[in-house]
Amino acid sequence: MSFSGNRVRTYLLLIVPAMLLPAVPRAYGEVLQVPQVSEQIGMGRMEVIVRGPWGSAPGHFGKVDEASRPGPMDFAITQDALYVLDPVNARVQVFDLDGDFRREIAIGTRTADFMCVDAGGNVAVLDAFTRREFKIFSVSGRLLAHAGVPASIGLPSAILADGDRIWIEERHNRVYEVSVEPGKRRAPARIVTSLTGRPQGRSHRTLHARKEGADKVVVRTGAPQETGKSVTLRFPRRVTSIVTLESDDSGQVYVAAACLRDPGADQWKADIMLVVIGPDGGIAGAMGMPNAYVTDHYRKLGVSRSGDIIQMQTTEDQVRFVRWVLRPHTSERRSP
Numbered sequence: 001m002s003f004s005g006n007r008v009r010t011y012l013l014l015i016v017p018a019m020l021l022p023a024v025p026r027a028y029g030e031v032l033q034v035p036q037v038s039e040q041i042g043m044g045r046m047e048v049i050v051r052g053p054w055g056s057a058p059g060h061f062g063k064v065d066e067a068s069r070p071g072p073m074d075f076a077i078t079q080d081a082l083y084v085l086d087p088v089n090a091r092v093q094v095f096d097l098d099g100d101f102r103r104e105i106a107i108g109t110r111t112a113d114f115m116c117v118d119a120g121g122n123v124a125v126l127d128a129f130t131r132r133e134f135k136i137f138s139v140s141g142r143l144l145a146h147a148g149v150p151a152s153i154g155l156p157s158a159i160l161a162d163g164d165r166i167w168i169e170e171r172h173n174r175v176y177e178v179s180v181e182p183g184k185r186r187a188p189a190r191i192v193t194s195l196t197g198r199p200q201g202r203s204h205r206t207l208h209a210r211k212e213g214a215d216k217v218v219v220r221t222g223a224p225q226e227t228g229k230s231v232t233l234r235f236p237r238r239v240t241s242i243v244t245l246e247s248d249d250s251g252q253v254y255v256a257a258a259c260l261r262d263p264g265a266d267q268w269k270a271d272i273m274l275v276v277i278g279p280d281g282g283i284a285g286a287m288g289m290p291n292a293y294v295t296d297h298y299r300k301l302g303v304s305r306s307g308d309i310i311q312m313q314t315t316e317d318q319v320r321f322v323r324w325v326l327r328p329h330t331s332e333r334r335s336p
Contacts, residue, residue, distance in 0.1 A: 029230060031216075034275055035286045036236040049310070050082055050095045051320035059101040061319045062088025063295055071295030071314055075321070076117040077304040082321060083123060084312075085115040092123055092137075105141040113298060118161040126168065128156035133186060134168070145180040147189040158298075162199045165192075172242070173208070175199065197221075200247055209245045209255055214238045219245075219255055219277060231281050235259055235273060243272055246303040251279035254303045258291060272300065274309065276326070285326040 052059045054071075061084070063071040074085040081102065082095045092105040092115060105123055111130035117123050121139040128149070136145040149156060149168060153176055158169040167175045174196050178189035197208030197220065208220045215238055220230040237259040244256035256274040270291050278284035292313040293300070302310045309324040 030281070031232040031234055032283050034233050034235045034273060034283070046322040046324050048099075048320050048322050049097050050084075050099045051318055053318050056089050058104060059093070059095075060089075061086055061093075063314075064088055068296040069294065071297055072312065072319055073113055073297045074115045074299045075302055075310075075312055076115060077302050077308060077310050078117055078119075078121070079304065079306065081121075082310070083115065083117050084321075085112060085125065087112045092125065103141075105137050107135060107137070109135075114156070114159045116159050116161045118164075124159050124161060124166060126156060126159040132156075134159060134166075134189075136166070136180070146185045147178070147180045148186050150176070150178065150188050150191050152191065160198060165199075167195075167199060169198065173197075198245065207245060207247055207253060209242055211239055211242060217242060217255060217257055219253060221247075221253060229281060231277055233275055233277075233283075237261070237273075240270055244274070244301040244303070248303055248307040249305045250307065252284060252307060253277040254301075254309070256301050272311075274301065274324075287324060287326050289324060 052061055054061060054063045056062060061072050063069065070088060072084050072086050076083045080097060082097060084093045084095070086093050087110050090107055090110050092107060094102040094104065096102055107125050109127055109131065111127050112125045113128040114126040115123060122144065123137045124134055125137070126134040132149040134147060134149065135143060138144055153168055153170050155171050156168050157172045160167040160169060160175065165177050167177050169175045174194055175198055176194045177192040179192050180189050181187065195206050197206030199205070200207055200221070205222060210218050212218050212232065215235045217233045217235070217239060218230055219233065222229050233255065235257060239257045239259055241258045242255070243258055244254060246254045248254070254274065254276055256272050258270040259273050261269040261271055272289045272291050274287045274289065275283060276285035289311060292315070294316055295314045297312070300312060304310070311322050311324060313320050313322060
């Protein structure tokens, strides 16, 4: 099976510095020092591409003000559209990248957690914990498949699309290609194969990241049958979690981590630090951005195939999606 509001285009100044570092030939296997993001006020520019208030109308987003405060849970970026999983309103909303609302897809559940979109615009939605099932919808919103998550997949952490294949990730580690038998609604999907790390095209190259110690993230890329290539990023502050691991069509890898702002003052305050690893294994860019959320959701950052960096932010009044651009910079440091 192939699986492939209002117009808003404003520029805002935000308290975050950013830097773009020149590519320097490097050998894989090094420990690279992520540049320090100053805690003093610096000015960076971002572009708001979509925004909408809380609510249920087209272009609005649902929020439940109880316990964990669920809101929009996941989103995906294509070359010309932004797809947002809005489970409180049991739908996926589609916007163009100028902020105009295009359409919505009714998904028939309010407990969906993850989503992805293939090159043809078909949408997969995964209910990972409550119903343990996933659905696939066509561009027009027609239900194409409805299957259960295989029992051997313990704790799903994402659903991914790779050509005409569907993958379910388990605990941010191993991914499983799943196959759906037509006509058997909610029957468990069949596992076709599995990989350690996220797939990167039909070559079966994979991308994997893990925390190491208090301030390091190890990123590995390569084919499973090979030794692979790894880069160790040493962040200037303690890493609490890995927020993003994605790649673009040019071969750049994007890794973002939540880093404690001031461990001695408040263990709950953190910033997001994004690092771009070039095809040579060196740091091609680095940027800090606010960890600005009032709702519970699974995706904070997404990267398009062309390298657009999109962040979802939620406030008491609205949801907004912003595009970040790395600023030019002229220095780079390598950890000893």
